Amino acid sequence: MRSMLGARANRVTIRSNSGAGWQDLTSNFHSRPEDRHSCASYANEGSLALPFCNASCNTNSLVAVGDEEGGIRLLDSSKDDQRGFSEAYLGFRPHMNSVMDLEFSSDDMLLATASGDQTSLVIDMTTQQPIYCLSNHVSSVKRVQFQPAANNKVLATCSRDGNVNIWDLRCKGVERPSLQVQCSLESEGDHSALATAPKVTYPHVLNTIHGAHSYSTPQNLTLDKNDPPPFGRSDITVTSLAFLPSGRENLFVTASEASASVRLWDLRTAHNNRRGRPVLPLSTSREPDSHVKYRRFGLTSMAFGGDGARLYTLCRDGTVYAYATSHLVLGHAPELSLNNNRPRRTGGADKDGLGPLYGFRHPRLQVSSFYVKLAMRKAANDRPEMLAVGSSDHCAMLFPTDERYLDSPVQKPEDDLPRQPSLFSTRSGLRRTNSGVGLSGRLEDTIPIYQSGTPLVEGHQKEVTGASWTVDGELITVSDDYSARCWREGPEARELRTNGEGEGRRWQCGWAATVDPYDDEDE
Known part of the structure; x- marks a missing residue:
């Protein structure tokens, strides 16, 4: 497929993952001053709005950023754009409340x-x-996603109310006027704003999974008269959802x-809901x-790899x-087979799935809030698959997902903390100690x-929350x-690491911030 000669052969073939270490895949990312955008407020001129989320287009270099005031701005990440990343391509304000998540359709004609x-x-x-307008939740909507291979007509949403729609x-x-109507205090009793408000279609919800992650005490548990009464929760926040790739797009997690x-x-x-049965x-x-x-x-947050494995x-x-996607169901699982056309009509009993295979961790990866998200870059155009994760430690993290590089597991700590069984503790986020080793x-x-x-x-001075990968x-x-910042790949990263603040x-x-062997001048 490719032939390389000379002393720089290994260096050039980094793009095809030949003879490269995992640090070679992440060491070239950098961001220049022109790659930074300050999010101006739509409501108060001269002030700033806190960005909550971002999403990249699938067919071009535009990126949408949603903020706490309900505004959305489009930025162009292309190096050749005359406006540059620091200036917004356009902006509009579809909501009067914060935008928690964004998702483009496959052709970028729709934005959810x-x-x-x-x-x-x-x-x-x-x-x-x-x-x-998709209106059926009774609390903040946390995630929205288009179903793959559905012609951009099927969506799923999850919310703090514990339901999935x-x-x-x-x-x-x-069809009726949009709920996003700004009423003027000066024209009390004037309903002209409502009459001229643009009309939108309110589709009926196709299905609702009530209490998707609810729990309760076992029904067969025998309680003594002195025992506390049975308990349970049905309003557990569903923080994220993700569809499996095409071929098994009827499944989601x-x-x-x-x-x-x-x-x-x-x-x-x-x-099943139409028959009065819960969806299991x-x-x-x-x-x-x-x-x-x-x-x-x-x-x-969660995301599937490029091949869905x-x-x-x-x-x-x-x-x-x-x-492992194939281990989400333990035992015989025809539901996970490609193009399976025989759904489990009655829902059946909830089966068990295996736990995680392995994990990524780093001293600077801290997750102090539920706003911190991850994003997956699929392998394309000689670029390897890579995982980007926000962090409360004022930085973003990059993890190559190629399992050939997983050869140095973390050593287990020697100290042993007292452990007590705790059911769904609501303690606040855990911060790492000064030594760089936290509870995790x-x-x-x-x-x-x-x-x-x-x-x-x-690149950032506070918690990094949202992340997305552009088509390039x-x-x-x-x-x-x-x-908001745009991080690009190039030799400038080495110069910024080695040249100092002069x-x-x-x-x-x-x-x-990596120990790059190419930064060694002796080499």
Whole structure:
């Protein structure tokens, strides 16, 4: 496929992963001052708005950034764009509340939003006007995603109310004015704003999974008269969901705030609700053993690898766990076979799935809030598959997912903390100690944990939350420092690492903090 000669052969073939280490894949990322965008406020001129999420287009270099005021701005990550990344391509404000998540359709003609106003909008990007409003949740919507290979007509949303909704834009809906109407205090009693408000279609929800991650005490448990009454929760926040790739797009997984368990669902059991039966998951994966022994941690985000063989979840214990998709159901699982056309009509009993295969961890990977997300770059154009993760330690993290580089597991700590069984603890996020070892590092891990991560430093000054990959392989991150950054690959990263602070060369720049063998001048 490729022939290389000369002393620089190994260096050039990094792009094809031949003869390269994992640090060679992450050491070239950097960000220049012109790759930084300050998120100006739509409501108060001269002030800034906190960016919450971002999403990249699938066919071009544009990136959408949603903020706390309900505004969305489009940025162009292309190096050849005249405006540059620092200036917005265009902006509009479809919500009056924060935008929690964004998702482009496969052709980029539609943009789906998830908002704190308990609704999701489907926006026509040619006019920047909403054409559908998905309104059935009773709390903030956390995630929205298009179903692959469904002609961009089927979506799924999850919310803090604990429910998952499935929507089909082809179903008959009701047309009425949008809820996003700004009323003027000066014209009291004037309903002209309502009369002239643009109308949108409100589709009927196709199916609702109530209490997708609810739990309760076992029904066969015998209680003494002095025992406390049975308990349970049905409002556990569903923090994330993800569809399997094309071929098995009828399946999707969900995660919650309560534990690291992942639940697998089949869209084709939607008719169960019409018969008054609850929709049951196909399976529920096991938690990591260290969580069961000490305490439980929730998941904030998850994504599938390019071929769908691995599922990566970001946990509040500061670890990215990798699951085998084929092991999400333990035993015979015809539901996971490609193009399976025989759904489990009755839903059946919830099967068990295996726990994670291994995990990624790094001293600078901290997850202090549920706003921290991860994003997957698929392998394309000689670029390897790579995982980007936000962090509360003012940086983003890069983890190559090629399992050939997983050869140096973290050593287990010697100290032993007292462990007590805890059911869905609600303690706040855990911060690492000054020594760089947090509670997650002291847990008794029964799976391999790898530290093959590279932090992108100095680009942000506060928690890095959202991350997305552009079609050209650049990384876009947003942070609580009111900025969005574009990280590119190139030799400039080595210069920023080695040249120091002289003459302001590092001013407003960011780079991959890695021990790169090519930085050694003797070599």
